[in-house]
Amino acid sequence: METTLENLERHWMPFTPNRDFKRQPRMFVRASGMYYSDPSGRRVLDGSSGLFCSPAGHCRPEIAAAVAEQLETLDFTPSFLRGHPGAFALADGVAALTPKGVDHVFFCNSGSEAVDTAMKVALAYHIARNEGQRNYFVSRERAYHGVNIGGTALSGMVRNRDTFGALMPGILHLRHTLLPENRLSRGLGAKGAELAEDLQRFVNLVGEKRIAAVFVEPIAGSTGVIVPPRGYLERLREICTRYGILLVFDEVICGFGRTGAAFAANEFGITPDLMTMAKALTNGAQPMGAVAVRDSIYRTIVDAAPGGMPEFFHGYTYSAHPAACAAGLATLAIYEREQLFARARELSDYFLDAMYALQDLPAVADVRGFGLLAGVEVKPGKAPGARGVELQGKLFDRGLHVKTTGDNAIMAPAFIASRADIDLMAQILRDAIGEY
Numbered sequence: 399m400e401t402t403l404e405n406l407e408r409h410w411m412p413f414t415p416n417r418d419f420k421r422q423p424r425m426f427v428r429a430s431g432m433y434y435s436d437p438s439g440r441r442v443l444d445g446s447s448g449l450f451c452s453p454a455g456h457c458r459p460e461i462a463a464a465v466a467e468q469l470e471t472l473d474f475t476p477s478f479l480r481g482h483p484g485a486f487a488l489a490d491g492v493a494a495l496t497p498k499g500v501d502h503v504f505f506c507n508s509g510s511e512a513v514d515t516a517m518k519v520a521l522a523y524h525i526a527r528n529e530g531q532r533n534y535f536v537s538r539e540r541a542y543h544g545v546n547i548g549g550t551a552l553s554g555m556v557r558n559r560d561t562f563g564a565l566m567p568g569i570l571h572l573r574h575t576l577l578p579e580n581r582l583s584r585g586l587g588a589k590g591a592e593l594a595e596d597l598q599r600f601v602n603l604v605g606e607k608r609i610a611a612v613f614v615e616p617i618a619g620s621t622g623v624i625v626p627p628r629g630y631l632e633r634l635r636e637i638c639t640r641y642g643i644l645l646v647f648d649e650v651i652c653g654f655g656r657t658g659a660a661f662a663a664n665e666f667g668i669t670p671d672l673m674t675m676a677k678a679l680t681n682g683a684q685p686m687g688a689v690a691v692r693d694s695i696y697r698t699i700v701d702a703a704p705g706g707m708p709e710f711f712h713g714y715t716y717s718a719h720p721a722a723c724a725a726g727l728a729t730l731a732i733y734e735r736e737q738l739f740a741r742a743r744e745l746s747d748y749f750l751d752a753m754y755a756l757q758d759l760p761a762v763a764d765v766r767g768f769g770l771l772a773g774v775e776v777k778p779g780k781a782p783g784a785r786g787v788e789l790q791g792k793l794f795d796r797g798l799h800v801k802t803t804g805d806n807a808i809m810a811p812a813f814i815a816s817r818a819d820i821d822l823m824a825q826i827l828r829d830a831i832g833e834y
């Protein structure tokens with residue numbers, strides 16, 4: 399199809415300055431491995447696994463074949479009162495990767511749905527235990543938990559909230575952990591574990607039995623990669639356990655190998671009560687999200703309900719869609735066969751060396767990273783975030799796709815990246831940021 403301004407108008411693009419895009423469209427028409435191609439055939443290196451979605455690289459034939467075969471065999475079945483084998487197999491596959499005991503899996507279609515589903519699981523769990531008065535949620539400044547009403551209310555990024563007003567009552571935000579003392583530190587920051595005490599203060603403020611759950615991204619991704627201070631997540635876990643508060647790790651970015659382990663929970667040795675995931679679950683080839691739930695939570699909700707009726711009045715038409723399950727199973731098989739999480743760990747030092755080397759550029763304000771995830775923050779231009787948007791365009795024009803948020807470029811290469819891919823990524827970043 400020929401691209402004209404006329405036919406670009408009708409698609410209202412998400413999280414995009416529509417008028418700018420439509421004046422200067424930056425389209426992709428193909429992808430393979432580490433590269434996208436634009437309509438002219440120019441190749442663009444993918445520095446962000448699309449949007450943290452495709453760690454096994456683009457257009458994997460095994461995934462395409464599995465989806466095609468599924469669509470020819472059983473294209474759709476409701477997941478309410480009906481099942482299909484792929485859903486159960488994929489739940490087993492996910493549960494084999496999550497920490498022991500967090501092994502019941504509820505499927506949905508995105509990270510946002512996973513977050514709102516997890517909020518409802520937490521509420522239903524407390525109601526089933528006769529603690530329905532627990533209806534506060536705690537999250538964190540600078541958090542990103544998707545765009546549904548619950549997740550937007552949990553979110554701690556002002557631009558994602560301020561258009562929509564009050565959203566939901568009863569949400570308390572921990573302070574974020576981006577501290578000047580940890581500037582340019584690599585991996586877990588040395589300072590800031592005591593910020594977890596904010597949770598204790600909320601307990602003191604609203605009551606010992608009022609908070610349902612705490613949502614945190616183990617590494618806050620979309621805000622520009624904030625790696626937690628050493629001891630911080632452990633302290634949150636302790637306080638949650640002491641007061642019967644559920645700890646939810648939002649692993650939508652960290653999950654499936656980004657830290658070098660299957661999940662950040664595994665990497666940091668902390669077992670949350672619920673985990674949300676999406677994106678790399680299907681290598682981005684089908685929309686899918688999931689919530690992994692501790693056995694005791696599943697048992698409490700299911701066993702408290704009278705028989706003969708659904709125990710949890712929640713679910714999506716496309717929960718556990720057969721094609722998404724097929725993509726998920728094929729993806730997990732690739733991760734296993736090619737040992738891609740171990741590959742991410744092996745490549746991490748090389749990648750982080752290349753990213754931290756950018757700190758000598760005058761315009762670089764900070765570099766943060768862990769595993770195969772890094773944020774390079776540039777000093778603000780005329781308005782906060784303006785340089786980030788401009789930089790994203792400059793990088794694209796030089797042949798590198800990365801996500802930017804505010805004045806942060808967020809790099810998350812696929813785990814199949816070669817050292818040469820990392821070198822090229824670093825060179826393009828250096829050339830573009832070097833212009834400031």
Ligand SMILES: Cc1ncc(COP(=O)(O)O)c(C=O)c1O
Nearest residue numbers: 508509510542543544648650651
């Ligand atoms: C931590 C986190 N939670 C939730 C989401 C929302 O996921 P989705 O865009 O699939 O709804 C994202 C998306 O980037 C995310 O990073």
